[in-house]
Amino acid sequence: MEKFAYPPNVLSQACPSRRALEIIADKWSALVIYLLARGTFRHGQMLREIDGITEKMLTQTLRKLEESGLAQRKVYPVVPPKVEYSLTPLGETLIGPLGSLCEWAQDHMNDVAEASENPAS
Amino acid sequence: MEKFAYPPNVLSQACPSRRALEIIADKWSALVIYLLARGTFRHGQMLREIDGITEKMLTQTLRKLEESGLAQRKVYPVVPPKVEYSLTPLGETLIGPLGSLCEWAQDHMNDVAEASENPAS
Numbered sequence: 001m002e003k004f005a006y007p008p009n010v011l012s013q014a015c016p017s018r019r020a021l022e023i024i025a026d027k028w029s030a031l032v033i034y035l036l037a038r039g040t041f042r043h044g045q046m047l048r049e050i051d052g053i054t055e056k057m058l059t060q061t062l063r064k065l066e067e068s069g070l071a072q073r074k075v076y077p078v079v080p081p082k083v084e085y086s087l088t089p090l091g092e093t094l095i096g097p098l099g100s101l102c103e104w105a106q107d108h109m110n111d112v113a114e115a116s117e118n119p120a121s
Numbered sequence: 122m123e124k125f126a127y128p129p130n131v132l133s134q135a136c137p138s139r140r141a142l143e144i145i146a147d148k149w150s151a152l153v154i155y156l157l158a159r160g161t162f163r164h165g166q167m168l169r170e171i172d173g174i175t176e177k178m179l180t181q182t183l184r185k186l187e188e189s190g191l192a193q194r195k196v197y198p199v200v201p202p203k204v205e206y207s208l209t210p211l212g213e214t215l216i217g218p219l220g221s222l223c224e225w226a227q228d229h230m231n232d233v234a235e236a237s238e239n240p241a242s
Contacts, residue, residue: 008227011152013173020233021226027146031132052134069236090232097221104218105142106129111211112141115190 023068024094028053028061033087034102036071037095040086070094144189145215149174149182154208155223157192158216161207191215 008017023029031050035041041049047058062085065071070091076082087095129138144150152171156162162170168179183206186192191212197203208216 008230010223010226011156011171015227016230016234017223017226018173020230021151021223022148023233024226025146025148025151025222027143030142030146035132050132052139067237067240068233070233090229090236093229094225097218097225100218100221101146102131102138102142104215105131105138105145106136108211108214109129109137109141112144112189112191113137115211116188119188 020068023064023070024098026061028057029065030098030101032058032061032065033070033091033094033098036085036087036091037099040084042082042084046085065091141189144185144191145219147182149178150186151219151222153179153182153186154191154212154215154219157206157208157212158220161205163203163205167206186212 009015010017010021012018024033028050031053032046035046035049043058043062046062047053047055050058053061062071062073066073069088071085072088072091074084074086076084130136131138131142133139145154149171152174153167156167156170164179164183167183168174168176171179174182183192183194187194190209192206193209193212195205195207197205
């Protein structure tokens with residue numbers, strides 16, 4: 001694969017880092033990775049843990065994360081098949097950055113809600 | 122405003138932290154905040170710096186960040202009016218988390234591109 005020698009720059013649309021950012025700078029991707037940081041989950045468990053996600057959105061998000069090398073699924077040859085999802089080593093490098101983002105949301109949720117209710121004049 | 126006493130939990134759809142996450146876990150919000158971390162910008166400058174953003178998307182993103190208390194605009198009463206955008210103190214608390222996300226994209230862009238080109242069998 002062609003490697004890019006020029007300095008990576010997420011502000012440039014042609015830079016592969018822009019595509020990498022698009023994959024992760026997304027609410028559902030952030031929540032799925034935030035959950036998988038805790039361990040291995042089945043599809044049905046994730047559906048229950050991530051309140052509000054639809055089955056379709058979860059499937060799409062997991063496929064996107066798999067295709068980008070961030071999550072992996074393991075199929076156990078039992079009847080009915082058991083499928084488990086977890087982070088890859090590459091996906092684990094995101095635990096810090098996406099964890100900070102989710103923690104920011106939890107730490108500042110009242111400030112954001114207050115600003116939304118009291119728009120600056 | 123009502124404050125929420127239960128532990129914040131971004132996995133819960135009803136928790137205000139979910140709304141806060143939705144605002145920032147977005148490609149264009151991340152790039153706008155990443156740029157504003159460097160200082161004060163005019164609309165036209167931002168349009169040039171953030172490669173690929175449309176005028177409409179930039180306007181929408183800035184409005185969303187303003188309404189959430191993360192960015193502010195200052196209008197100078199000159200002809201033609203001069204308008205400048207910058208982060209609020211609340212927005213500045215995002216420089217770390219969103220900077221990490223953009224840096225992650227730049228540091229791991231080749232891994233992501235490689236995984237996308239060589240899907241696991």
